[in-house]
Amino acid sequence: MARNIRNAHTTPAGTPTNVTQKHTKGGIGESTLRPDGTLKVTGEFAYASDLWHEDMLWGQTLRAPHAHARITALDVSEALAVPGVYAVLTHADLPAAKKYGLEIADQPVLCDGRVRFHGEPVALVAADHPETARRAAAKIRVEYEVLPPVTDEASATAPGAPVLHPDRDDHHAPHSPHPNIVHRQPVRRGDVAAARARADVIVREEYEVGIQDQAFLGPESGLAVPAEDGGMDLYVSTQWLHVDQKQVAPILGLPAGKVRLTLSGVGGAFGGREDLSMQAHACLLAQRTGKPVKMVYNRYESFFGHVHRHPAKLTYEHGATFDGKLTHVTARIVLDGGAYASSTPAVVGNAASLGLGPYACENVDIEAVGLYTNNPPCGAMRGFGAVQACFAYESQMDRLAAELGMDPVEFRQLNAMEQGTRMPTGQIVDSPAPVAELLRRVKAMPLPPERQWASTEGTDVRALPGGLSNTTHGEGVVRGIGYAVGIKNVGFSEGYDDYSTARVRLAVAGGEAVATVHTAMAEVGQGGVTVHAQIARTELGVTQVTIQPADTRVGNAGSTSASRQTYVTGGAVKHTCEAVRERVLELGRRKYGSYHPAWAHAELLLEGGKVVTEGGEVLAGLAELLEGEEPIDLELEWRHRPTEAFDRETGQGNGHVQYSFAAHRAVVEVDTELGLVKVIELAVAQDVGKALNPLSVAGQIQGGTTQGLGLAVMEEIVVDPVTAKVRNPSFTDYLIPTILDTPTIPVDVLELADPNAPYGLRGIGEAPTLSPTPAVVSAIRAATGRALRRVPVRPEHITG
Incomplete structure (x- = not known):
């Protein structure tokens, strides 16, 4: 599935310049193999x-x-x-x-x-x-x-509704208008009423997102x-x-x-x-x-x-002028948290603060609420509140473009945010935000060839919608193309002290300098252990790196979620390696400084197992320098720049540390008579800041894209609306995309460095999960003419 992976290397002003050891084998920027990869594909990995x-x-x-x-x-x-x-x-x-x-x-x-x-x-x-x-x-x-169960907002907030947690006592409760509302977050900016009066076109619609499961295999x-x-x-x-x-x-x-x-x-996690x-x-x-x-x-x-993705009901209003500029956006986002709070408050904060999407608009009124109900508990899942909002705001952008008679991609580009844009929360986006460029790139990617269904002779029916069941021979098959783009925050937000800890040891073993990295990062398949070894090789110039098993004997690394581990724990490993490197150089100056004046220079590097000058002159071998010395062993914490809590009534505040962006183009074929959908291709363009391991980057993007595809056309936990019982708790009835459902996913990687992040990187794991869903639904709309306001799309939504 990894086709047409292209890299656009761009170095804007402000790009970090601290990646100096570029020639260390297996270091940053290389597609090194995963240490657990062979074990997993051969069935030898111990779960x-x-x-x-x-x-x-x-x-x-x-x-x-x-x-x-x-x-x-x-x-x-x-x-x-x-x-x-x-x-x-x-x-x-x-x-x-x-x-x-x-x-x-x-x-x-x-x-x-x-x-x-x-x-x-x-x-x-x-x-x-x-x-x-x-x-x-x-x-x-x-x-x-x-x-009687509480099943929705009406039954949760009706007069006399049973209070599901009467003894609840937490810092969110005073701001909730009803005890069955876990959390509420408005985001207000500008003058919506005045902007509405200036709008030439207004579209208002309600959308719904079903319950998606993380569906990890282990x-x-x-x-x-x-x-x-x-x-x-x-x-x-x-x-x-x-x-x-x-x-x-x-x-x-x-x-x-x-x-x-x-x-x-x-065996997989995705928040669950x-x-x-x-x-x-x-x-x-x-x-x-x-x-x-x-x-x-x-x-x-x-x-x-385990918890699931919050189902959502979203009501959006968008206004625009005839020349295609957004005038205002209003939204009400209701997230069903189920029986217990889990991470609902943070999901609500994400949905509200990212509810406008990756667009510039001065007049915004968004309110997100999270409910207590008797439905299954919901919490963290890849995309974390931004997925639900993206389906709604991207559907709205398609509707507005149609009302204005504009190309949907050009309409998005006209309103796209960029570096320097002010978010609805008041936060200035101070790193690259290449939304228009990502849309341009994904639109420019070659389209898969059209198929001819005039005759069934020689046709492989397995390529048709529902073809594996021999349900059609192409009589009612129509192609559709759709686009979408999304925005996701990186890291924990709203003032959370989001830090990580790393312990790095440098010693001589077998006549060679060997680094050992120990963190509490949970490796859940994202490839963090690979990246940590790459960072140690890059910063310490060693070949051999041992990654210690993650445990609580070392300081907190935070959660493997929010696209944060490469940024934060990777940042901690880099920070600690830099401190270890400085200890090495101090040792060298003490041992050899009197013999060679170059030791007095500040810019010495560790490369290829040696201490070298910027000009490449070798001053000492690492093993030689460390021989007979105590190992250098440091454990340090590292924090990204701080965030702050959103104001509870206006939503204003610098709540997020970083933003990430991805755009998708979906090509689908739909049997309009049977309501069956086959996704032919899901092309994606994403800015990753810096691809620390390009092969892993492509895998993360393709994996996230596949989960977005699942939400679009098949994945949903079905809950009985009367009893609130789960109807399909099995992989027989809860369907996820298999290799037969997953299309070609060409990936175009853009690298625009974030000057505030280690190596300029940008968290990548969640952004590709947002826009596949609205892109696929947009393509189905294009093929069928149906409004399709709910996901997953089912056959009856197309034929009914």
């Missing part, structure tokens, strides 16, 4: 589900069959009587803290007597065999009083091992070791230092592993039994065991 301990028990969770209910009776005696069962735990058995949460501690570790979503954990079982644990869990007797899994010091060692697949530690320790009644976490092999799943449950069972406890979710349980 968390492969963990084993000779004395371990198996944990199992009993989950509620209702979305809203009271527990009136709970009897575990039959389960405890099953041979091989070591423990059964309920809410009453918890030793310490009984609630947890990423931002708001509102989620019970085990159901506290009131069920708030379908699949909520009620009880835990530990047994000597997984089947024994399952049979015992089935013998737990629970009686429920089923309550289920939630981990192994908790009681330690001799009374603490707990947890080996787990997660996105954020230290935040897991922070939440699990109070649940166990232990100090944080006695709960030690080590990252185990992660930021919240706790089985971590506390396995530790509680291990603490109660005194034995190691392993928990592995099956696919059915995984759908209930």
Whole structure:
């Protein structure tokens, strides 16, 4: 799928000039191989589900069959009587803290007597065999009083609506107009009323986005091992070791230092592993039994065991003049957070602050709210609030262009933001924002050739929409082309102290200088371990780099989310390597400075295992210099420039550290009679600032594009509107794109350095997930003439 990968290298004013060791093999800018790549494709990689301990028990969770209910009776005696069962735990058995949460501690570790979503954990079982644990869990007797569920904004905020969290106490609550509203964030700037009066064309529409699942292939899994010091060692697949530690320790009644976490092999994440799943449950069972406890979710349980992408209802109004300039944009974005808050406040902040899209407009009135309901809990997923907004504002831009009789790409370019544009939040974009250029590039990419369906003779029907089922021979197939562009923030925002820590050790081993890098970054498939080795080679001039397993023995690296790890933890590795390099040079000056005047120069480099001058003169070999000396070993924190909280009523504030941009062009073929869609190509152009590993960059862009495709035409968790129960918790009924659904994805990479970022890089992981969805839907609209205001698009939306 990696076709036509082109790189546009541009060096604008302000480009960082600190990348000096360009000739170190395997350094920054090279497509070095992933250390885990071969193991993964050959099936030899050890995932968390492969963990084993000779004395371990198996944990199992009993989950509620209702979305809203009271527990009136709970009897575990039959389960405890099953041979091989070591423990059964309920809410009453918890030793310490009984609630947890990423931002708001509102989620019970085990159901506290009131069920708030379908699949909520009620009880835990530990047994000597997984089947024994399952049979015992089935013998737990629970009686429920089923309550009417809260399912949408109307039922959540109606007079007399049941308050789902009456004891909620957090810093968001005072600003919420109703206790079932988790968070509200307006963004207001300019004079919308006056601008509306000047508009020649106004379009207003409602849009809807369904619940998307992260659908990672490796289920939630981990192994908790009681330690001799009374603490707990947890080996787990997660996105954020230290935040897991922070939440699990109070649940166990232990100090944080006695709960030690080590990252185990992660089979994908995309936000779904930021919240706790089985971590506390396995530790509680291990603490109660005194034995190691392993928990592995099956696919059915995984759908209930993690948060999903927020479904959204969005109402947008755009105005423009006849010459194509935006006059104003208003929006109301309602995000359903489900039963618990998770990261809903931050998702709301993103949706509001990025709700205009990558455009310049002086008059904006956007309000985003997040709800508590009895629907499945929602939280972080790749794109984090910006995905939902992008579908709506890009659909609006297509509608406006049509009303004005303008080319949709040219209309977008006319209104595109650029460096120096003021965001609706008042923040000035102070790094490159090549929105118009990305649109130009993606439009200029060659189109796939037209197909002729005049005859079925010689036609491979598998290339047709629905062709793998032999449903059509091309009778009603029409081609459509659509465009979209999106904006995503990078890193944690709104004043969060977003930092990372890295430990770097430089020593001599086998006559060669070897660097060791240790961080708590969760490698979830994004390739961070590869980039960290590249940074160490570049900054220290070594060939051999060892990456230590991620654990909590080193300082916090933050979450592998928000496109932040290469920026922030990569920045920490670079910063620490620079400090180690300075120690090396200090050592050289002390040892050899009196023999060679070049040691007095500040600009000395480490390259190819040697200390060299800028002119290439070799002053010493690294191994020779370090021989007989104590290893240089430093652990340092690194922070990007600070952000600030948005004003609660105006949304003004420098809330984001960096922005990233991507544009897509979709080419689809639609059987208009059957409502079937085949995406032929999804071309993408993205600015990455600096491609630290070009092959990994292309992979990230293509992966994000594929997830956006899934949301456009197939992926949705279906929730019964009456009972709030999940109807399709399996990969049989929840569909994700396979290799047969994924089109050619040509990638055009633009490198416009951000002067404020390490190496000028720009976080890339999330931006390519935004615009594929509206681009695909735009192309389907072009082929069918249908309005298509909801995703995923289903056959009945096309034919109905």
